[in-house]
Amino acid sequence: xxxxxxxxxGYEEVGRQMTAVRAGDDIVIFDMGLNLSKVLIHDNIRTExxxxxxxxxxxxxxxxxxxxxxxxxxxxxxxxxxxxDHIGAISKLAHRYDAxxxxxxxxxxxxxxxxxxxSKFEVENDLIEMDAGERMSIGDSxxxxxxxxNVTHSIIDAINPVLHTPEGAVVYGxxxxxxxxxxxxxxxxxxxFREIGHEGEGVLCYIEDCTNANKKGRTPSxxxxxxxxxxxxxxxxxxxxxxxxxxxSSHIARVKSLVEFAEDIGRQPVLLGRSMEQYSGTAERIGxxxxxxxxxxxxxxxxxxxxxxxxxxxxxxxxxxxxxxxQGEPRAMLTRMGRGETPYELDQGDKVLFSARVIPEPxxxxxRYQSEQLLRMQGARIYDDIxxxxxxxxxxxxxxxxxxxxxxxxxxxxxxxxxSGYVELASSQGYKVGRDLHVTxxxxxxxxx
Numbered sequence: 316x317x318x319x320x321x322x323x324x325g326y327e328e329v330g331r332q333m334t335a336v337r338a339g340d341d342i343v344i345f346d347m348g349l350n351l352s353k354v355l356i357h358d359n360i361r362t363e364x365x366x367x368x369x370x371x372x373x374x375x376x377x378x379x380x381x382x383x384x385x386x387x388x389x390x391x392x393x394x395x396x397x398x399x400d401h402i403g404a405i406s407k408l409a410h411r412y413d414a415x416x417x418x419x420x421x422x423x424x425x426x427x428x429x430x431x432x433x434s435k436f437e438v439e440n441d442l443i444e445m446d447a448g449e450r451m452s453i454g455d456s457x458x459x460x461x462x463x464x465n466v467t468h469s470i471i472d473a474i475n476p477v478l479h480t481p482e483g484a485v486v487y488g489x490x491x492x493x494x495x496x497x498x499x500x501x502x503x504x505x506x507x508f509r510e511i512g513h514e515g516e517g518v519l520c521y522i523e524d525c526t527n528a529n530k531k532g533r534t535p536s537x538x539x540x541x542x543x544x545x546x547x548x549x550x551x552x553x554x555x556x557x558x559x560x561x562x563x564s565s566h567i568a569r570v571k572s573l574v575e576f577a578e579d580i581g582r583q584p585v586l587l588g589r590s591m592e593q594y595s596g597t598a599e600r601i602g603x604x605x606x607x608x609x610x611x612x613x614x615x616x617x618x619x620x621x622x623x624x625x626x627x628x629x630x631x632x633x634x635x636x637x638x639x640x641x642q643g644e645p646r647a648m649l650t651r652m653g654r655g656e657t658p659y660e661l662d663q664g665d666k667v668l669f670s671a672r673v674i675p676e677p678x679x680x681x682x683r684y685q686s687e688q689l690l691r692m693q694g695a696r697i698y699d700d701i702x703x704x705x706x707x708x709x710x711x712x713x714x715x716x717x718x719x720x721x722x723x724x725x726x727x728x729x730x731x732x733x734x735s736g737y738v739e740l741a742s743s744q745g746y747k748v749g750r751d752l753h754v755t756x757x758x759x760x761x762x763x764x
Contacts, residue, residue: 316458316481318519318764321385322755324348324377325489325728329526329676330400332489332728333377333408338480340387341454343461344412345476345487345522346394349403350375352678355644363432367407376404379411381758389414390453391461392440395489396473397425397594398565406433415441417451419463421472424597447474447504464511465504467494467537469705470565471603477511482764483519484511486719489728490524492534492704493711498541498568499604505718512719520763521721525729526706529736533710540703541572544670545579547698552580557631557665559695561641561649562702564590567598569670570637574606577635585622588639588648589614619648623659631665641671643682650682653689663694670701709740716744723763725753 316339325332330350336343353375354360362370370376382389389412394402402422406429409416416426423444430438445451447465458481463474468490478485486508495502512518527534551558560577562569570586577584584607586595592614598604613619626634636659640649649667651657661667667690673683687697707715716724724741726734734754746752753761 316764317762318480318482318485319385320485320520320522320725320761320763321381322725322727322757322759322761323379323381324757325400326755326757326759327730329674329728329733331375331377331404332401333379333404334487334522334727335382335385335389336478336485336487337385337387338459338478339456341456341459342385342387342389343453343478344389344392344414346401346489347377347392347404347408348398348400351399351403352676355678355682362403363406363434366435370404370407376407378758379408381760384760392416393461393476394418394422394426395476395487396468396470397422398470398490401489402426402429406430406438407436409440410436410438412440415443417443417445417461419446419472419474420444420601421598421603424601425594428593428597447501453478464507465501466491467497467500467503468492469563469569471500471567471598480519481516483516483722484514485520486511486518486522486721488521488523488715490526490706492707493714494536496536496538498537498572505714508715508718518719518721520723520725521715521719522725522727523712523715523737524706525726525734525737527704527708528712528726528729528740529733530708532708534706534708535703537568537703540569540670540701544569544572544701545576547668547701548576548580551666554664554666555632556662557659558582558635558668559649559652559666560635560637560668560670561639562637562670563641564588564594564639567595567604570595571604571606573635573637573670574610578607582635583633584635584637585611585613586637587613587619587622591637591639620658623657627658627660640686641669642674642679643684643686645682650686650689653686653693655693661690661693661695665695666698667695668698668701672700672702672704709736712737712740713744716741723751723753725755725761
């Protein structure tokens with residue numbers, strides 16, 4: 316059986332992930348993502364109203380024309396988790412393929428919301444839920460199976476899909492960290508990865524997320540970030556002014572910790588911003604996370620401003636607003652607060668907690684810098700980097716190679732500079748660039764068998 320990999324998006328940057336694997340006549344697409352930085356650099360762009368060709372020209376979504384070079388039929392579209400750099404192009408591209416979208420329950424709900432918001436295309440692909448640990452047959456041959464292996468990331472319900480073929484398994488390894496003590500959900504299933512590495516023909520190919528491949532050591536558990544956050548919040552619990560927090564809206568475990576610790580220090584938490592309401596509301600609705608019954612979640616601009624007015628009237632010292640804007644996004648709540656565009660007034664000495672790091676990309680770095688400067692000009696004190704990454708560092712990459720023992724490795728989720736640490740690590744384990752270590756680019760295909 317021929318096995319071919321099409322590296323469509325996410326092989327020259329962090330974002331707009333899309334990879335297709337052809338096994339004989341059956342094709343599975345992994346991820347259809349958005350490059351947010353290509354959107355945020357423009358003012359007032361609404362992607363749901365734009366044509367896919369315009370977004371492709373902007374470099375915002377994958378250019379999937381290489382799919383016409385693959386001989387076979389797409390049998391499934393499989394997003395690994397609910398971050399926009401993995402699902403943000405589904406509403407623009409999925410309708411081109413007569414195939415179901417298969418994902419975990421939380422991811423499916425987020426995909427459903429993306430499709431519901433789309434105003435340019437009719438996306439009528441079937442949505443199929445599959446849990447980590449489950450397996451389904453792909454195509455009509457009976458020789459290809461899709462399996463979901465549980466992993467831990469900065470969003471719940473993340474998986475690494477594995478395509479089992481007669482030539483060996485293809486493991487799509489985006490995105491994860493090796494967390495054995497997560498705050499929500501089960502630990503990463505390293506036992507299953509080790510089994511896959513020794514089953515049948517073993518692992519033919521491993522496609523790996525290289526976001527932190529240049530960082531030594533291992534990525535800490537989310538429980539470490541939770542302890543750090545608790546320490547910071549406890550240290551300022553006696554402050555009688557305003558405290559505001561921001562984090563990734565999709566990071567349900569972190570949001571849950573912020574809510575709990577707000578109550579511990581005697582403040583009423585409230586979630587503000589469209590994406591904050593979307594992700595936490597979805598997680599609560601499907602039973603993936605529990606929040607206090609009286610927790611306010613407000614996404615509409617008028618509702619948010621009304622809540623800010625209430626906080627100012629009743630006293631900032633009674634509340635912890637958890638807001639969008641951790642990357643300095645121009646339209647996010649925290650950025651508006653820094654510009655003085657909300658009823659919430661920052662005073663000298665008020666605390667702003669960034670429970671997130673800047674995504675290492677020039678647009679994000681510039682916007683975050685500007686946001687912090689605006690906040691400081693109003694007298695805010697910045698508490699930065701209360702965070703752990705959702706991606707493997709070098710020792711995690713070593714552990715995955717050791718567990719899977721893949722015949723071929725394809726680095727992804729970075730640019731050429733970002734691949735350097737992974738290439739060095741893989742080379743030290745006997746892989747060679749151009750032979751079984753394939754450093755590639757968007758729009759290429761790699762014939763493995």
